[in-house]
Amino acid sequence: MGILKKALTTAAIATVLMAQTAAAENVKIALVVKALGIGFFEAAAKGAEEAAAELGDVEIIYTGPTSTTAEGQIEVINALIAQGVDAIAISANDPDAVAPALQRAMDRGITVISWDSGVAKEGRQMHLNPSSSALIGNTIIKLAADHIEGTGDVAILSATSTSTNQNIWIEEAKKVLPNYPNVNLVATVYGDDLADKSYREAQGLMATYPNLKAIIAPTTVGILAASQAVTDAGKIGEINVTGLGLPSEMAGAVESGATISFAIWNPIDLGYAATMLSYNLVKGATAEPGASIPMGRIGAAVLDENNEAAMSDPFTYDKSNIEQFKSIF
Amino acid sequence: MSLLRSREALLALAILVLIGVVAARFPAFVRPANLANVFNDTSPLIILAIGQMIVILTKCIDLSVAANLALCGMVAALMNGAGVPLALILPGVILLGAVLGAVNGVLVWKLGIPSIVVTLGTMTIFRGSIFLMTGGQWVNAHQMSDAFKALPRTVLLGLPVMSWMAIALIVLFTVVLTRTALGRSFYAVGDNPHAAVYAGINVGRTQFAAFVISGALAGLAGYLWVARYAVAYVDIAGGFELDVVAACVIGGIAIAGGAGTVTGAVLGALFLGVIKNALPVVGISPFWQMAISGAAIVLAVTFNATQSRASGRIILKSAEAR
Numbered sequence: 310m311g312i313l314k315k316a317l318t319t320a321a322i323a324t325v326l327m328a329q330t331a332a333a334e335n336v337k338i339a340l341v342v343k344a345l346g347i348g349f350f351e352a353a354a355k356g357a358e359e360a361a362a363e364l365g366d367v368e369i370i371y372t373g374p375t376s377t378t379a380e381g382q383i384e385v386i387n388a389l390i391a392q393g394v395d396a397i398a399i400s401a402n403d404p405d406a407v408a409p410a411l412q413r414a415m416d417r418g419i420t421v422i423s424w425d426s427g428v429a430k431e432g433r434q435m436h437l438n439p440s441s442s443a444l445i446g447n448t449i450i451k452l453a454a455d456h457i458e459g460t461g462d463v464a465i466l467s468a469t470s471t472s473t474n475q476n477i478w479i480e481e482a483k484k485v486l487p488n489y490p491n492v493n494l495v496a497t498v499y500g501d502d503l504a505d506k507s508y509r510e511a512q513g514l515m516a517t518y519p520n521l522k523a524i525i526a527p528t529t530v531g532i533l534a535a536s537q538a539v540t541d542a543g544k545i546g547e548i549n550v551t552g553l554g555l556p557s558e559m560a561g562a563v564e565s566g567a568t569i570s571f572a573i574w575n576p577i578d579l580g581y582a583a584t585m586l587s588y589n590l591v592k593g594a595t596a597e598p599g600a601s602i603p604m605g606r607i608g609a610a611v612l613d614e615n616n617e618a619a620m621s622d623p624f625t626y627d628k629s630n631i632e633q634f635k636s637i638f
Numbered sequence: 639m640s641l642l643r644s645r646e647a648l649l650a651l652a653i654l655v656l657i658g659v660v661a662a663r664f665p666a667f668v669r670p671a672n673l674a675n676v677f678n679d680t681s682p683l684i685i686l687a688i689g690q691m692i693v694i695l696t697k698c699i700d701l702s703v704a705a706n707l708a709l710c711g712m713v714a715a716l717m718n719g720a721g722v723p724l725a726l727i728l729p730g731v732i733l734l735g736a737v738l739g740a741v742n743g744v745l746v747w748k749l750g751i752p753s754i755v756v757t758l759g760t761m762t763i764f765r766g767s768i769f770l771m772t773g774g775q776w777v778n779a780h781q782m783s784d785a786f787k788a789l790p791r792t793v794l795l796g797l798p799v800m801s802w803m804a805i806a807l808i809v810l811f812t813v814v815l816t817r818t819a820l821g822r823s824f825y826a827v828g829d830n831p832h833a834a835v836y837a838g839i840n841v842g843r844t845q846f847a848a849f850v851i852s853g854a855l856a857g858l859a860g861y862l863w864v865a866r867y868a869v870a871y872v873d874i875a876g877g878f879e880l881d882v883v884a885a886c887v888i889g890g891i892a893i894a895g896g897a898g899t900v901t902g903a904v905l906g907a908l909f910l911g912v913i914k915n916a917l918p919v920v921g922i923s924p925f926w927q928m929a930i931s932g933a934a935i936v937l938a939v940t941f942n943a944t945q946s947r948a949s950g951r952i953i954l955k956s957a958e959a960r
Contacts, residue, residue, distance in 0.1 A: 346773075498918060504867040504874055506914075509679065513918025516666060537779065537868050541791065561779030561868070635780075 335368040338587045339389045341399040342373035348638035353580030360584035379406035386410040396420035396587035401428045408432025420590045424583040435596040437583055439574030441619035446481025448572050448623045452551040453523040454489040456569050461522025462495045464514045466535050468502040468528040478527050500531045507534035515542055526552035536562035556626050556634035563631045575624035582607050582620050645890050649905045660916040680911025681804035682859045684904050687885040688811050689852030691903040694886055695824045696845045697895030698753035703856045704878035705764035710735045710860030712768045715777040715870035718786045731857045739853015743846035768872045779868040790865045800862050812900045828895025884935050885910050
């Protein structure tokens with residue numbers, strides 16, 4: 310009797326499991342973010358859902374820890390392995406700490422990619438950068454050039470003089486200067502990502518270069534402080550402040566006209582692209598140097614020697630779309 | 639007293655020389671409008687330096703001023719977001735700043751913990767509180783009302799309101815420190831705490847009062863800062879407490895307490911303010927800027943140290959004669 314009961318139970322469980330497998334034809338893609346409740350990542354989840362709707366047979370699991378810790382993300386990853394998802398697309402809180410957990414996931418046949426904030430090479434199949442330094446460098450110069458009539462002086466207001474990403478972007482920006490003959494780059498100053506110092510540096514630029522037409526600040530603190538300084542100096546319309554900023558922070562400056570347009574990666578596109586890449590990898594694409602993996606409406610990601618790819622140019626925000634994005638991130 | 643006064647005269651001279659040197663490279667710097675602008679830009683530093691100076695007079699130090707400023711600034715921005723009128727926000731943040739200062743004061747007074755430890759702790763707690771209140775979110779220009787942003791920059795009789803506030807506080811605290819019992823007790827407590835006790839002064843309570851004043855001034859500066867730069871986030875005025883202490887030290891306020899004047903603190907703040915505003919326009923490589931600011935501080939302090947070493951008050955003429 311006991312044996313029969315056990316056999317029956319086993320059979321029942323087996324049936325249930327098989328039924329589940331049958332129902333789970335959908336590709337389950339987990340979008341793991343740095344922390345829940347951050348506008349930027351909520352927007353990425355929106356993009357992931359958009360991709361899922363386009364693909365049809367995808368189920369998005371949007372998850373992450375409640376605070377931006379690597380430990381929290383490891384717990385989430387372990388839970389996802391237990392659930393048997395098909396793919397994990399993660400924006401990591403720490404490139405190394407989450408790698409072992411992700412390796413376990415890959416050992417179990419789960420596709421793992423990182424996006425936005427990368428994971429060490431051994432912990433993922435590929436990494437999707439929101440943009441590349443070259444694209445960013447070109448974009449910030451273009452944003453300034455587009456709104457200069459004739460030729461004009463342009464200055465860069467950076468963060469600290471030792472900030473690696475800022476310096477790379479500025480270097481890339483200088484490389485493309487010959488393509489924009491109307492831009493006369495006169496100075497690079499450093500506001501140290503402090504509101505007061507950036508404000509003073511912007512004032513200094515305006516005082517030193519009377520023919521200044523644009524200030525490029527590829528940093529969120531700098532672009533805000535510079536647009537405030539331009540506003541206070543009554544030079545709206547004369548000097549355009551541009552660079553990289555967040556729509557929620559820049560809405561006021563765009564409204565006042567101190568900033569005509571600025572750029573930052575589009576989180577919706579990022580979530581969309583990460584989902585498309587995960588889906589294609591699950592469906593048989595291989596992540597290897599030189600491979601080109603389609604990302605739906607955005608194009609294709611071409612992997613470099615580190616299996617990293619850049620998504621696209623930073624997305625430009627201006628009066629036409631700031632209202633839509635300022636509540637997102 | 640005459641020695642102190644001459645030291646301040648020397649500092650004032652140093653500031654004029656500095657302005658002259660800058661003007662030689664960038665003539666527009668000495669335009670009255672620009673000098674007014676420099677003074678206005680330095681106003682928050684002046685306000686905080688006055689508070690810090692009073693605390694230092696009593697042999698204490700307040701490292702939490704910048705964090706206090708940031709917390710009060712954020713509260714001001716959030717109150718504004720909730721629709722509270724400016725007439726309530728301003729007294730509200732000054733009161734909040736005073737309460738935060740009182741927390742420092744009570745710990746120093748009642749528990750006898752060294753002020754540097756207390757304020758090092760509260761500095762972090764204040765910054766942490768901003769994060770807890772906001773979850774790290776920024777309050778941006780478009781989320782602040784126009785009246786909120788306009789007050790510090792409204793021009794009255796040729797100067798913005800922020801400058802007038804600094805001037806009013808300079809006058810107020812000069813009077814308080816030289817003409818009131820409380821003001822004199824700050825000096826007494828710092829100069830010789832034991833003698834102060836015999837003179838009937840409660841040392842702890844005087845130090846408490848100093849922290850409350852410093853806190854209240856930081857609260858006011860918090861509003862001014864947030865309204866001026868039209869942004870509030872966890873890290874505003876990060877590291878600013880060091881500028882404030884530097885302004886006091888340059889201004890000849892004795893770190894050991896008991897000596898210093900409001901004029902000194904104001905001149906110290908102006909000295910730093912001129913350097914900060916001059917460096918961007920004279921076209922010095924940014925890599926040198928920090929080294930130059932630092933060298934100026936060390937130079938000024940060295941000068942002050944050698945000046946004060948020569949002094950030594952003779953209180954019994956007859957004993958000296960013997």
